[in-house]
Amino acid sequence: MKRVLVVxxxxxxxxxxxxxxxxxxxxxxxxxxxxxxLARGERPAAPSxxxxxxxxxxxxxxxxxRGQVVVLxxxxxxxxxxxxxxxxxxxAQKRLQRDGTGTVLGVTRDDATPDSLKFVRDFSVxxxxxxxxxxxxxxxxxxxxxxxxxxxxxxxxxxxxxxxQITQQRLDEALSxxxx
Amino acid sequence: MRRTVLLLALAAALLAPPTAVAQRxxxxxxxxEVMCVSCEIPLNIAESAQADQQRDLIRTLIAQGAxxxxxxxxxxxxxxxxxxxxxxxxxxxxxxxxIPLALGxxxxxxxxxxxxxWRRRTPAGIAEQDAPGLSDAESSRLDNELARYER
Numbered sequence: 001m002k003r004v005l006v007v008x009x010x011x012x013x014x015x016x017x018x019x020x021x022x023x024x025x026x027x028x029x030x031x032x033x034x035x036x037x038l039a040r041g042e043r044p045a046a047p048s049x050x051x052x053x054x055x056x057x058x059x060x061x062x063x064x065x066r067g068q069v070v071v072l073x074x075x076x077x078x079x080x081x082x083x084x085x086x087x088x089x090x091x092a093q094k095r096l097q098r099d100g101t102g103t104v105l106g107v108t109r110d111d112a113t114p115d116s117l118k119f120v121r122d123f124s125v126x127x128x129x130x131x132x133x134x135x136x137x138x139x140x141x142x143x144x145x146x147x148x149x150x151x152x153x154x155x156x157x158x159x160x161x162x163x164x165q166i167t168q169q170r171l172d173e174a175l176s177x178x179x180x
Numbered sequence: 181m182r183r184t185v186l187l188l189a190l191a192a193a194l195l196a197p198p199t200a201v202a203q204r205x206x207x208x209x210x211x212x213e214v215m216c217v218s219c220e221i222p223l224n225i226a227e228s229a230q231a232d233q234q235r236d237l238i239r240t241l242i243a244q245g246a247x248x249x250x251x252x253x254x255x256x257x258x259x260x261x262x263x264x265x266x267x268x269x270x271x272x273x274x275x276x277x278x279i280p281l282a283l284g285x286x287x288x289x290x291x292x293x294x295x296x297x298w299r300r301r302t303p304a305g306i307a308e309q310d311a312p313g314l315s316d317a318e319s320s321r322l323d324n325e326l327a328r329y330e331r
Contacts, residue, residue, distance in 0.1 A: 006294075076218070078229035110218040110230060112237050112258040134260040 031142030034150070034161050043157035046072070046150065047140035051130035054108060055117050060130050062105070062152060069102030069178045070152040071171070074138055075129075076111040077119035079146045081165035086123040088168050089149075092175065093127040101179060102154075107132045109146060153178040205248040210238050213266060214252065217259045234259070 037044045048063035062070055073089055075082040093104040106129030108116045116129065132138055141150060141161075149162040151174040160174035208224065216226030216234060223231055237258065241251045255263045314322065 006290075076230065078218075078233050080229075110259060112233065114237075115233050133258070134262070 030144055031139075034142055034158055038158070038161060043153065043155075043159055046070075046152040046156050046158050047137065048156075049132075049137045049140070051107070051132055051137060054106070054113065054129040054131050055120070060105070060128065063156065065103065065105070065152075066156045067154050069096065069154055069175065071096070071102070071104040071175070072107060072141075072150045072152060073104060074107045074109055074132070074141075074143050074146050074148045075119075076109060076146045077115040078111065082147045083119075083123060085147055085149075085166050086119075086125055088166055088171055090124070090126055091168070092171055096175075103127065105130065107137060109135050109138050109143075149174075151175060151178045203247070204245075205242060205251060207235060207238055207242065210242075210248060210251055211235070214255055214263050215265050217263050222265055234263075 034044055046062050048061045050059040050061045052058075053060050062072065071089065071092055073085075075086075089104050089106075096102040096104065104127035106125070106127055108129055109132045111131075113131070116131070119125070120129070138144070138148075141148070143163075145163070147165055149166050149171070150158050151160040151162070151171075153159045159178035162170060162174060211224035212222065214223050214234075215221065216223045216228060216231040218230040219226045219228050223234060234255070237255070238251060241254055246254065252264065
């Protein structure tokens with residue numbers, strides 16, 4: 001009886017360790033479930049969290065922007081491609097605001113507030129940003145790098161996912177999809 | 181009395197500056213204990229633009245006279261809990277230290293209980309299996325062989 005108990009305990013401990021190892025390996029893999037859903041012609045619901053607004057008091061979430069198209073852009077001040085795409089995003093912001101159809105919402109990650117604010121000043125960014133300090137929102141979107149952009153339609157669903165640096169043409173295509 | 185007070189004040193003034201300097205953290209001191217959050221490696225070996233910005237922030241905080249604890253708290257505010265190379269030694273973070281210790285104690289306890297049993301069981305089992313009985317003829321032959329060898 002004792003021997004059976006020892007064997008059972010050993011099996012449980014081994015299974016727990018293997019499970020932990022698999023979890024550790026799995027959590028480092030890139031999550032492409034959004035792309036897979038988009039490829040099937042689906043529009044997955046856009047994850048939302050209340051996050052602190054950069055440089056201001058208060059919080060903002062994607063959920064409260066329902067009814068508008070949202071260009072959600074993960075960025076950091078130390079990221080080279082983020083600097084290149086900032087003017088593209090700013091043009092989109094001006095257009096969306098003029099038409100009253102939506103907004104660009106920046107999300108900073110792995111970035112200190114003074115550095116993010118300096119980026120906003122240096123690149124004359126006019127769209128608001130929130131701070132994803134624990135990268136929880138980024139993880140909800142399967143985002144592990146910067147820059148990454150998700151275009152969300154007025155019903156709060158992801159219409160397109162753009163991993164890496166965006167171009168004007170690619171963003172226009174994604175916005176057309178979201179505005180349909 | 182007045183002289184004693186003056187001497188004590190002088191001693192305090194002489195002792196105070198080195199103490200303050202000794203408590204002041206340095207960049208390598210903190211780099212060892214925090215992570216470069218975008219590279220997921222310790223900051224002291226990280227080479228990236230983000231790591232450089234993180235070092236600049238630490239230098240600024242040191243220059244402002246912040247203590248090591250305050251600097252680490254500020255880094256957590258700016259970069260999240262993942263910036264800490266070592267988990268917090270209070271609250272839920274203590275499980276990171278407690279679980280390996282508990283597992284080690286469990287393993288050691290298991291070995292202390294089970295090893296003597298295995299050691300006791302093994303020689304007896306072997307002795308029974310490896311000692312087949314000798315027939316009279318074989319015993320006699322063995323005695324003869326041994327006697328001849330001893331001559």
